[in-house]
Amino acid sequence: MTVVLAIVLTVLLSTTALLALARIYRGPSLLDRVIAADLLLAAMLGAVGAEAAVNRHATTLPVLVVLSLLGFVGSVALVRFAAREES
Amino acid sequence: MSVGTVVDWLAAVALVSGALLSLAAGIGVLRFPDVLDRMHAATKPQVLGVLLLLVGLALRLRTAADLGMIVLVGVFQLATAPVAAQMIGRAAYRSGRVDRSLLDVDELAEHRPEEGDSRPERDGSRPERGEQRRGGSRSGPGE
Structure with missing residues (x-):
């Protein structure tokens, strides 16, 4: 069950990351691009969490905390930069 | 079937449904035509998808110390995702990236002053579009 779960989660999350990368390239x-980068970071958050869940270890939990804050800071900074550029 | 097996299956269901939400968001971000539509699609894994994955993680780990950190991640995600989405949406609306033919109702347009219009509610309490154009309040903290 663990192997099947790992394969399914890998396929789903890496497809999401590829689609987000395509939007970053085309956007x-x-x-x-900011929206797609947010989505990419959410997929990475999910991938790190899913890896910890499948292998049943808790060593990457602080990474999850850092990632969830990093996405906010990054997107807010980029959007403020974009708003200043437009005006 | 022991309790542990049942909880593991529940965790697997939560993990897979969270990953499916991510995939749906990826397709939506690639296929939707507009900034606001793409934002609508991209917020699904940011909130519900991540929460489902964290529930699955908590059901797999089953220890109190890990549960605290998982709850912390969930709270951060719930607190920061709406703020970032609001800022992106406002920047998109202000810079005119919104396709108006796709909108049913544009309630913000009724409150937005026209260019060169001097209506009485424009007293500097809100950073308005016209003032930003003139560069008067570009570096204001409430912008």
């Missing part, structure tokens, strides 16, 4: 404006 017409900076805001599309």
